[in-house]
Amino acid sequence: xxxxxxxTFSLVVMFIAAGIIMTTVFAKTAPVIKVAKxxxxxxxxxxxxxxxxxxxxxxxWEPFGKRGKYFEAKKEGKTIGYLISTYGKGYxxxxxxxxxxxxDLKIKSINILGHAETPGLGDEIEKDNFxxxxxxxxxxxxxxxxxxxxxxxxxxxxVTISSRAVTKGVKEAMKLLKEKYGVAQ
Amino acid sequence: MSTTPSYxxxxxxxxxxxxxxxxxxxxxxxxxxxxxxxxxxxLMGIAVLFVQTMANVTTSLLRKFIHPKVRIPxxxxxxxxxVTVTDLGMAAYARDVYAQMGLYIKLIVAFAxxxxxxxxxxxxxxxxxxxxxxxxMGVGFLLALVIIGFFRELLGKGSLWGYxxxxxxxxxxxxxxxxxxFAMGILMGFFNWIxxxxxxxxxxxxxxGSHG
Numbered sequence: 431x432x433x434x435x436x437x438t439f440s441l442v443v444m445f446i447a448a449g450i451i452m453t454t455v456f457a458k459t460a461p462v463i464k465v466a467k468x469x470x471x472x473x474x475x476x477x478x479x480x481x482x483x484x485x486x487x488x489x490x491w492e493p494f495g496k497r498g499k500y501f502e503a504k505k506e507g508k509t510i511g512y513l514i515s516t517y518g519k520g521y522x523x524x525x526x527x528x529x530x531x532x533x534d535l536k537i538k539s540i541n542i543l544g545h546a547e548t549p550g551l552g553d554e555i556e557k558d559n560f561x562x563x564x565x566x567x568x569x570x571x572x573x574x575x576x577x578x579x580x581x582x583x584x585x586x587x588x589v590t591i592s593s594r595a596v597t598k599g600v601k602e603a604m605k606l607l608k609e610k611y612g613v614a615q
Numbered sequence: 616m617s618t619t620p621s622y623x624x625x626x627x628x629x630x631x632x633x634x635x636x637x638x639x640x641x642x643x644x645x646x647x648x649x650x651x652x653x654x655x656x657x658l659m660g661i662a663v664l665f666v667q668t669m670a671n672v673t674t675s676l677l678r679k680f681i682h683p684k685v686r687i688p689x690x691x692x693x694x695x696x697x698v699t700v701t702d703l704g705m706a707a708y709a710r711d712v713y714a715q716m717g718l719y720i721k722l723i724v725a726f727a728x729x730x731x732x733x734x735x736x737x738x739x740x741x742x743x744x745x746x747x748x749x750x751x752m753g754v755g756f757l758l759a760l761v762i763i764g765f766f767r768e769l770l771g772k773g774s775l776w777g778y779x780x781x782x783x784x785x786x787x788x789x790x791x792x793x794x795x796x797f798a799m800g801i802l803m804g805f806f807n808w809i810x811x812x813x814x815x816x817x818x819x820x821x822x823x824g825s826h827g
Contacts, residue, residue, distance in 0.1 A: 448696040459707035
């Protein structure tokens with residue numbers, strides 16, 4: 431009985447102390463992290479669309495059950511293109527991709543914002559020679575192939591699942607953009 | 616502990632005598648997972664070095680207070696607190712580094728090597744020796760990851776720290792998990808061979824006494 435009280439006391443005191451430490455650190459860092467994250471996201475968008483003077487959120491959508499946003503980029507009040515963030519279901523994570531397109535809905539560039547694929551293998555999708563393949567493509571041209579020397583998207587050897595996830599995510603995003611903005615232009 | 620080994624001895628013990636990966640064969644899971652590249656291995660090693668040292672010091676400070684019957688949950692809590700503090704601190708104030716290491720830091724909570732040093736060493740020793748033991752173990756782990764990562768990246772991708780060295784990928788399997796075990800097994804054997812050949816197989820009992 432005496433032991434029980436001692437054990438309980440020892441654990442409770444420790445857990446309360448640890449709880450206080452973690453809460454304090456969290457309270458101190460959470461606002462800093464939030465601001466930094468938002469800044470990084472804004473910067474990522476501006477980098478993909480350097481000509482625009484305003485990038486306004488136009489709505490949200492749900493690629494593969496995740497929450498993505500899309501944006502209209504404007505210059506002097508005229509729409510010059512669109513940005514959309516999308517997800518693809520990869521080997522061990524959802525791959526977050528940001529796409530910028532022109533007004534003609536052709537891809538300007540894509541960027542991998544976040545993923546947790548196999549380090550050293552799946553993260554090859556971050557490399558330029560994979561991402562650059564998407565540049566200038568329209569919805570119909572986005573298709574993954576394993577053969578070399580085509581005008582389609584070529585999968586990275588050994589990284590098929592992650593390559594496919596990126597391609598699928600981009601394709602879904604382009605479909606949505608076409609639905610929203612394709613007919614009017 | 617009857618004799619008190621010098622601090623240098625304690626530090627060296629973690630690197631050679633009881634290297635976490637090559638000797639104690641602890642925390643092999645992360646050692647395989649993150650060593651597909653030199654850089655990943657190095658960053659993970661640094662994070663472990665920090666948490667290991669801090670957890671050892673904290674455990675040692677609280678060793679009289681922690682009830683022996685509930686010591687494991689207590690150690691886990693100390694480790695988890697340090698990992699959380701490191702994770703949040705880096706996410707807020709060192710975002711560049713965090714972008715590279717964020718994936719790995721949270722994994723450290725479940726590292727066998729950190730828990731085992733709390734149990735085997737820090738809970739029985741004063742703060743300063745515990746600090747050096749943690750430091751040595753951390754550096755030993757870091758070195759092991761760097762060596763494994765070096766060979767795996769060079770052979771698997773033909774590059775080092777992300778920079779291409781040779782133009783081909785000689786052995787793609789080396790960056791896959793199977794290759795991780797190959798590399799680790801061969802290096803482990805190599806270290807044992809050196810130990811037997813040059814030190815008469817005494818290396819494993821290194822500083823001695825740390826098994827308590």
